[in-house]
Amino acid sequence: MRTLKGLAGAALLTASMLGTSALSTAGAQALPKPTRERIIQATVMLLPTDANGDLDGSRGSGSIISPQGFILTNYHVVGDADTRQLSPWIQVRVVQFADKEPVFTYWGKVIAADPNLDLAIVQIMEDRNEKPVGKLNLPYVEVGDSNTLSIGDDIYVFGFQGTGGMTLSFSRGSVGGFTGEDLSSSGRQWVKHDAQTGPGNSGGGVFDENGALIGVHSAGVAGNNNSRTSFMRPLALAWGLITPNVTGFVVRKGGGAAVTPTANTSAGAGGGVWPPALATGRASVTGTVRVTGGAAAGTWTTDFTEVTDDGGLKGRARSGSKDQTAFFYYNQEDNEVWVEWTPDGKAYSSCVVEPGGVKASSNDWTGSLYSFPNLESNGTRTGDCVVSLKARTAGTSTSGTTVSPQSGAWPPALAAGQAWTVTFSQGGTYSVKLGAKDSDGDYPGTATQSGKTGDALFTLDGDSLLLIVGRPDKTFLTCMVDRTLRGSAKAYQNSKDPGVAAGTCTVASGAAGDTTPGATPAALKWPVSLKVGQRWDVAFPGVGTFAVSLDEPDEEEGFAGSATRGSEKGSLLISADVEELLVIVQRADKTFLVCSADRSGLSTGSVKGDASSHRDSKDNGTSLGSCTVTPR
Known part of the structure; x- marks a missing residue:
């Protein structure tokens, strides 16, 4: 049972760069009242829990960016960037009245996070009584384009800054400038602003004159002579987390009409x-x-x-x-x-x-x-x-029942004998065959990967399709997808484990090895063969998946190349011999990620290894868990 223990008298959430900023600029124009009301209803207080399920005494803010309950916030609000440990559950408090403290309403879990960007996505999973939520239709904010920001543009900040109690606070100011990842070089990795903020604003939304979300307030830095500047992460850096993991968000470009990136409903x-x-x-x-x-x-x-x-x-x-x-x-x-x-x-x-x-x-x-x-x-x-x-219209199942989840029909018509492929970004690809419907209306079956077979279960949950894949070691993975057949994955040690976020997952009709979308690539052999021109996906837990390309041989019989994840661009070193497949991704901030795998991690369509994060070449690194390397 997750409790409220530890909240009373708790200190405000802090990080190495947090603090309050200078007073806001008086010249900013006011947002229309309806726009402000919409943002207020979509701004939430987030309180993370510790390993025992108790509130750990910290708090931050977040913005609901989808009516289905997805929240954008800072990594340091929901986890520890140094240890790479995420809070197992996040208490979500919503605003009912502007002059009252937000009300504990939901429990959420982190489904995607990047400690280097200090950004995370929380998904609402349960109500306050720990019962799974059904279909949600929450107030939410539209997502804007931070690349259009210029110095002097008006901005508006909403969050629970802590100054003046636990009620919601609003401040306004303007864009003060831009800076690189190190807060001193050229670039747009950080946006400076002068709105009044406090530590509890961390993770809260920064909005433009149209009321569109264009940033996440993340830090305040004190300079010489007691000057102080606030910093936000521009929304452009969050696309790598939002697009693969969030459904139902709405994009607004400039002053134009909003565009909802929804799935097609006709062929x-x-x-x-x-x-x-x-x-x-x-x-x-x-x-x-x-x-x-x-x-x-x-x-x-x-x-x-x-x-x-x-x-x-x-x-x-x-x-x-x-x-x-x-x-x-x-x-x-x-x-x-x-x-x-x-x-x-x-x-x-x-x-x-x-x-x-x-x-x-x-x-x-x-x-x-x-x-x-x-x-x-x-x-x-x-x-x-x-x-x-x-x-595309999918093929026909082995039972003779037409399976057409990608033709626009939703929910899909499940039937005994159908073959499906389920691909986990952090778990590889499984071939699933459904058995007869059980007394609960679900479809149990089998899941096979690399010749090993476990149990599987398909069930329709409102507008979502839930897949459970049991592994031979008794652990299991779940994949919850909507009509796009893409969704979020979780990993469990056993049936009592609350589970942890395990990246993304995709579902396709047909067995692995078919020509249907999502089918497993050609079988890999050990040692892995590398050559110029190859493209791979490398998935790091808690960070995301990098698309890497091998551009040229390096000086030590490996290959150099590029690595991209959303708007983030980095460099790549990859090598393979009879003992190890080694992938090194250097990120824009000069930190790097390492995925090291041996023959035991080889499966039909991917290689699984051990992941670690390093601040520099002298750092021994922090373990991230398991990584997966998959040919594209």
């Missing part, structure tokens, strides 16, 4: 709806792009099977003997849909569709074809293009 192209639903984060889209004029003229067959960190789609485009990497996304800033393909990541052919190109009477979108010789060029119009896309 067609959108029937005149703008932006087309297929372009807003829905994987498994297939079709053609017909081009007239220019070097790219002809019909390109496209197949998009992967959701990228920024919410777009990635796949392949083929025309004759040409086979190129393709991307499909909605450019919110320009209000355009782009389908583009590249042979080398430098030169691009891009079919650009504007709102007038999508007609209710046709599933074809008409657009203009542009050629970009390199990433720095503005592009030249070389012809016209017609896009014909639809959501």
Whole structure:
């Protein structure tokens, strides 16, 4: 039982850089009252627990960014950045009246976190009585674009700063400047501001003049002569956590209308709806792009099977003997849909569709074809293009029952004999076969990985599909997905364990090894074969998944390359021999992550090893748990 023990008289949450800031700038304009009321209802107090389930005496703030109960906050509010230990449960208190303390209403768990960025996502899991919550429809804030911020822009801060008690506080000010990760070099990793804040503001929202969330207040630093500056993390740094883990969030660009990145609900192209639903984060889209004029003229067959960190789609485009990497996304800033393909990541052919190109009477979108010789060029119009896309329809189950979870039908029709593939970012891929429905209406079955078989259970929980995969060692994994067939994973030691966040997971119909989306890559062999041009995904617990590419051999028989995770870019060193597969990811702040695996971690489609985080080359490192390396 999680209790309120330890709250009375507790000190405010602090971190190495926390503190209050200078007084706010008086010139900032007021937010409209309805906008302020919406933000107030979506601002929550977060109180983490210790290993015994008791409140540990600290507190911070957070912003609900999805009606389904996802909260953006700081890592240091919900965990210890030095030890990389996250609080097992977070008490969530909501504002009912502005002049009263927030009310204990929910329990939440951390489902994604990055200690280096000091950002985390908390998902509401239970009510205050520890009963699982059903479908939530909470007040939430829209997500804005922090890349458009300029010095002098008005900003508004909401949170529980501690000064003046436990009630909600509001302050306003302006953007004071930008700085790099070390708080002194060039960059936009931190945004300086002068709104009045205190330690309890940590994790709370910073909003622009439209009421869109554009940052997370994170720190206050004292300078010479007693000057003090507040710092927020810009929202751009949070995309790598939000897009793979949060459903139902709404994006607002500038002063324009808000856009909800929801899944498509029909197999067609959108029937005149703008932006087309297929372009807003829905994987498994297939079709053609017909081009007239220019070097790219002809019909390109496209197949998009992967959701990228920024919410777009990635796949392949083929025309004759040409086979190129393709991307499909909605450019919110320009209000355009782009389908583009590249042979080398430098030169691009891009079919650009504007709102007038999508007609209710046709599933074809008409657009203009542009050629970009390199990433720095503005592009030249070389012809016209017609896009014909639809959501992929899955195959048929072994029982003869059609399985079509990706065709728009939701919830999926489960049946005995169906084959499914479940992929965990921190647990590899399992082939699941369903048995007969049990007395509770669930479908038990078997889960197989690398020749080892355990138990499985599929159950529909409202608008979500819950999958439980039992391992031979009696531990188990769970995967909760919505209609996008992507969701959050948790790992459990036993049935009494409250569980810990275990990254993301995806579900696809068909057994692993099929040609359906999400199928396992070709079998790996030991030692792992490396070569220039390869691309891998490396998942680190509590941090996230880096997409890495091998660009050139290094001086010691390994390979150097790049590593990206959302907007974060770093460098890579990777080597393999008969004893070890070693992956080193150096991050933008010069810290680095290490994944070390041996033959025992090899499975059909991935390699599992031990992860550690290091502040510098002299640091012995802190264990993060298990990492997974998967070919793309």
